[in-house]
Amino acid sequence: MKAFKVNEIIEALNLEVLSGEKGLDRIITGGYVCDLLSDVMGNSKEGQIWITLQTHKNVMAIASLRDLAAVVLINGFKPDADTAAQSEIGNIPILGTKAPAFEIAGRLHELING
Amino acid sequence: MRTFRADLHIHTLLSPCGDLEMSPANIVAKAKVNQLDIIGITDHNSTKHCRLTRKLAEKEGITVLCGAEVTTKEEVHCLAFFETDDTLALFQQFLERQLPPVMNEVHRFGYQVVIDEEENIVEEVEKLLLTGLHAGINKVEQMVHELGGIFIPAHVDRPYYSILSQLGFIPPDLKADALEISRLTNPEDFDRQQGLNQRFTFLKSSDAHYISDIGRAYSQMWLEAPTFSEIKMALVNEKGRYVKIQ
Numbered sequence: 447m448k449a450f451k452v453n454e455i456i457e458a459l460n461l462e463v464l465s466g467e468k469g470l471d472r473i474i475t476g477g478y479v480c481d482l483l484s485d486v487m488g489n490s491k492e493g494q495i496w497i498t499l500q501t502h503k504n505v506m507a508i509a510s511l512r513d514l515a516a517v518v519l520i521n522g523f524k525p526d527a528d529t530a531a532q533s534e535i536g537n538i539p540i541l542g543t544k545a546p547a548f549e550i551a552g553r554l555h556e557l558i559n560g
Numbered sequence: 561m562r563t564f565r566a567d568l569h570i571h572t573l574l575s576p577c578g579d580l581e582m583s584p585a586n587i588v589a590k591a592k593v594n595q596l597d598i599i600g601i602t603d604h605n606s607t608k609h610c611r612l613t614r615k616l617a618e619k620e621g622i623t624v625l626c627g628a629e630v631t632t633k634e635e636v637h638c639l640a641f642f643e644t645d646d647t648l649a650l651f652q653q654f655l656e657r658q659l660p661p662v663m664n665e666v667h668r669f670g671y672q673v674v675i676d677e678e679e680n681i682v683e684e685v686e687k688l689l690l691t692g693l694h695a696g697i698n699k700v701e702q703m704v705h706e707l708g709g710i711f712i713p714a715h716v717d718r719p720y721y722s723i724l725s726q727l728g729f730i731p732p733d734l735k736a737d738a739l740e741i742s743r744l745t746n747p748e749d750f751d752r753q754q755g756l757n758q759r760f761t762f763l764k765s766s767d768a769h770y771i772s773d774i775g776r777a778y779s780q781m782w783l784e785a786p787t788f789s790e791i792k793m794a795l796v797n798e799k800g801r802y803v804k805i806q
Contacts, residue, residue: 483728502634502696504727526696 450474452516461541466533472515506532567778568600569765572609576670579770584613594775602629604689623786632697634726637714640704643788647707658693710737738795743777764805780804
C-alpha cells in the first residue's frame with residue numbers, strides 16, 4: 447500500500463473539497479464504505495477515508511471518534527450546515543463527488559493498493 | 561389525577577406492512593378489549609386514517625393521538641403527533657411534498673388503502689410510503705415542533721430503522737419530547753449506556769401491525785384528562801403529570 451495524504455488523492459479522483467481544508471495533510475491508511483453510522487463507529491479504522499451518502503452531523507462525531515482521514519460524500523450530496531461546521535472544528539475534510547460509492551471506492555482502492 | 565393506558569404506535573391497513581384486518585373499527589374494538597385509554601395512529605409517512613379512527617374511538621371513550629411514523633432521510637423512524645386538524649393537514653402536505661416518487665408494488669410491499677366508515681376503499685396511495693423522505697431528522701423535528709406537535713424517535717434501540725442503527729448514537733442536541741424503546745429493554749440501563757443523564761422520558765408501545773399486537777406493550781400516563789396538552793405535559797414531567805413504563 448502506498449502512503450497518500452488526503453490532498454494527494456483529490457486530483458486523481460476528481461474530488462471537491464467541501465469543508466475542513468486544514469485537515470488535507472492527514473495520512474490515508476485505507477478506506478471504509480458504509481451508510482450505517484453504528485457500523486462505521488464499530489468497524490472503521492484510524493486514518494481511513496469513509497465513503498458515505500449520510501450528511502447528518504453525527505457523521506463528523508464518528509469520524510472524529512475513529513480519527514478518520516476524511517469523509518467522501520457520494521452522488522453529489524452536500525454536508526448539512528452543522529456537519530460542515532464540525533468538519534472545520536475537527537480538521538477532518540469532507541470531500542464531494544458526483545460518482546456513486548462503488549465507483550469512487552474502486553478508484554480509491556486501485557490508487558492506494560495499485 | 562389518574563392513570564391512563566396509552567399505546568402510541570399502531571399501524572392501520574394503510575401501511576403496506578399493516579395487516580388488512582387493521583381497520584380503524586377493528587383497532588378501536590381491540591383497544592377497548594385491552595382497556596387502552598389512549599392510542600396513537602401512526603402509519604408510515606401518512607396521517608390519512610387518523611381522523612376516522614378518532615371518530616370511531618370517541619364513541620368508546622378512547623382518545624386518539626393523530627399522527628404518523630415518519631421515515632427520515634437517514635431512514636430513522638420517528639413518531640409525530642398533532643393536536644388540531646389544521647396542523648395534521650399541514651403535516652400531511654409536508655409528507656406528500658417530501659416523499660420521493662417511488663411507486664408501491666402491491667405484490668412486494670402490500671396494499672396501501674384508505675377506507676371510509678363503511679369500510680369501502682376510498683383511495684389507494686400510489687407512492688410507496690416506506691421510502692425515506694427528502695427531509696433529515698433535524699428538519700422533521702423542526703417541522704413537527706413548528707406545528708406544535710409531539711416528536712418521538714421510534715424503537716430507538718432496535719438494530720434497524722432506528723436512531724442508533726442509522727446515526728450511531730442519540731445526537732446530544734436532539735429536541736425529542738420522548739424516546740420510544742423496545743418492549744424488553746430496561747430504560748435505566750439504556751439511559752446509562754447511552755449517557756443520556758435522564759434527559760428523555762421513555763415510552764413503550766406495541767408497534768402493532770396485527771390486531772393481536774395491540775396493547776402488547778403500553779405506557780401508563782398520570783394525567784388529569786386524556787388530552788393532547790396533558791400528554792405533552794406528562795412527557796416533560798410537568799405539574800405532576802408523568803409517564804411510567806413496565
